[in-house]
Amino acid sequence: MGEPLGVAVLGAGNMGADHVRRLDRVVSGARVAAVADPDIERARAAGAGIAGVRVHPDPEAALDAPGVAAVLIASPGPAHEAALLAAFARDLPVLCEKPMVPDSAGALRIVAAEARLGRRLAQIGFMRRYDAEYRRLKALLDGGSLGRPLMLHCVHRNVSSPPGFTSAQLINSSVSHEIDAARWLLGEELTAVTVRRPVSSGGAPEGLIDPQFVLFETERGALVDVEVFVNCGFGYQVRCEAVCEAGGARIGEEHTLVVTRADGARQEVAPDHLVRFADAYDREVQDWVDAVRAGRVTGPSAWDGYAAAVVAEAGVRALEGGGRVAVGLAPRPDLYATVSR
Ligand SMILES: NC(=O)c1ccc[n+]([C@@H]2O[C@H](COP(=O)([O-])OP(=O)(O)OC[C@H]3O[C@@H](n4cnc5c(N)ncnc54)[C@H](O)[C@@H]3O)[C@@H](O)[C@H]2O)c1
Ligand SMILES: O[C@H]1[C@H](O)[C@@H](O)[C@H](O)[C@@H](O)[C@H]1O
Numbered sequence: 001m002g003e004p005l006g007v008a009v010l011g012a013g014n015m016g017a018d019h020v021r022r023l024d025r026v027v028s029g030a031r032v033a034a035v036a037d038p039d040i041e042r043a044r045a046a047g048a049g050i051a052g053v054r055v056h057p058d059p060e061a062a063l064d065a066p067g068v069a070a071v072l073i074a075s076p077g078p079a080h081e082a083a084l085l086a087a088f089a090r091d092l093p094v095l096c097e098k099p100m101v102p103d104s105a106g107a108l109r110i111v112a113a114e115a116r117l118g119r120r121l122a123q124i125g126f127m128r129r130y131d132a133e134y135r136r137l138k139a140l141l142d143g144g145s146l147g148r149p150l151m152l153h154c155v156h157r158n159v160s161s162p163p164g165f166t167s168a169q170l171i172n173s174s175v176s177h178e179i180d181a182a183r184w185l186l187g188e189e190l191t192a193v194t195v196r197r198p199v200s201s202g203g204a205p206e207g208l209i210d211p212q213f214v215l216f217e218t219e220r221g222a223l224v225d226v227e228v229f230v231n232c233g234f235g236y237q238v239r240c241e242a243v244c245e246a247g248g249a250r251i252g253e254e255h256t257l258v259v260t261r262a263d264g265a266r267q268e269v270a271p272d273h274l275v276r277f278a279d280a281y282d283r284e285v286q287d288w289v290d291a292v293r294a295g296r297v298t299g300p301s302a303w304d305g306y307a308a309a310v311v312a313e314a315g316v317r318a319l320e321g322g323g324r325v326a327v328g329l330a331p332r333p334d335l336y337a338t339v340s341r
Helices: 014-025 040-047 059-063 077-089 104-117 132-143 167-174 176-186 278-293 302-321
Strands: 005-010 030-036 054-056 070-073 094-097 122-125 149-157 190-196 212-218 223-229 237-244 247-251 258-261 264-267
Touching: 005 014, 005 059, 005 278, 014 030, 014 040, 014 070, 014 278, 030 040, 030 059, 040 054, 054 059, 059 077, 070 077, 070 278, 077 094, 077 104, 077 122, 094 278, 104 302, 122 278, 122 302, 132 176, 132 237, 132 247, 132 278, 149 176, 167 176, 167 212, 167 223, 167 302, 176 190, 176 212, 176 223, 176 237, 176 302, 190 302, 212 302
Parallel strands: 005 030, 005 070, 030 054, 070 094, 094 122, 149 223
Antiparallel strands: 149 237, 190 212, 212 223, 237 247, 258 264
């Protein structure tokens, strides 16, 4: 079996603490070697009870801790570029939470840095690719029995947005998942974006444009629409319906316990991403650990992270300007497939 993979986790907030727990208790073949967070109490709380773990306020110190052989980045998006470059400089494989780097110029610098290395080190945390329902839908579409996909209708609802969440983040944080899922499901790039705003919900914080309706066009002329509503107040819902030439397929109906009593039936709704995508995160991190231990890096690539950043940026321009905005990607280095599978 060999030594477990020693992982440094950067960022010990909501996602980072959950990944520390997952690496420590769920995933096989890995151990948490270091946790970094400028809020050192969070790092300590996440690492509590883990034998041999080092905690640091400084991410680079965590990368240099004894036994660190790989990095999981779960700090806020603006900190990702520096963390990825620090990992590349140490030749460490990385699993980086989405968005890879929020701005497209920074994302392109990551693609260029990895291309200079000549081999992949980064996997990007688009975990929907590891969700059982999304994988079934992808296999069905790839199998061809439904014919060519013509449209994807997507829904992305959160109970409430975190403090300070902006109208742009509905696109570059929330819809970044649909951007990646659509590219992956359809196997092609998104070429243009239009954003419409229905009347904002009274349940959204003052000034936040929520919900939004986002429409993407693809290279082959398919359309992808997304209702994103991050203060819906009632549950975490992610749905996708593919409409194809010879049929359709839908995922994301609630598959939870249904309790029936004399006064009716009650179906549970997931409260957040950690519940809805728990299995997907487990599979994502296990696949990453297995691949890295076998000397490979697989899954969503830095190019996928870059493409998502460019499309999201076009989406934010479309939100602000009101029109249709074309997506312009830089030339793709040979290291990357168009859309990694
Ligand atoms: N895949 C998903 O579904 C999913 C879900 C939620 C969040 N995320 C992503 O995970 C990342 C973290 O989100 P979160 O919800 O855990 O945020 P959070 O605010 O709960 O936690 C972020 C933590 O990072 C720390 N931090 C700040 N700067 C840092 C740095 N330079 N180095 C290390 N740590 C630093 C903060 O102190 C905080 O504890 C973001 O990129 C976010 O988009 C992904
Ligand atoms: O950062 C989070 C996360 O990516 C969730 O999966 C998504 O549902 C939220 O909208 C987003 O803000």
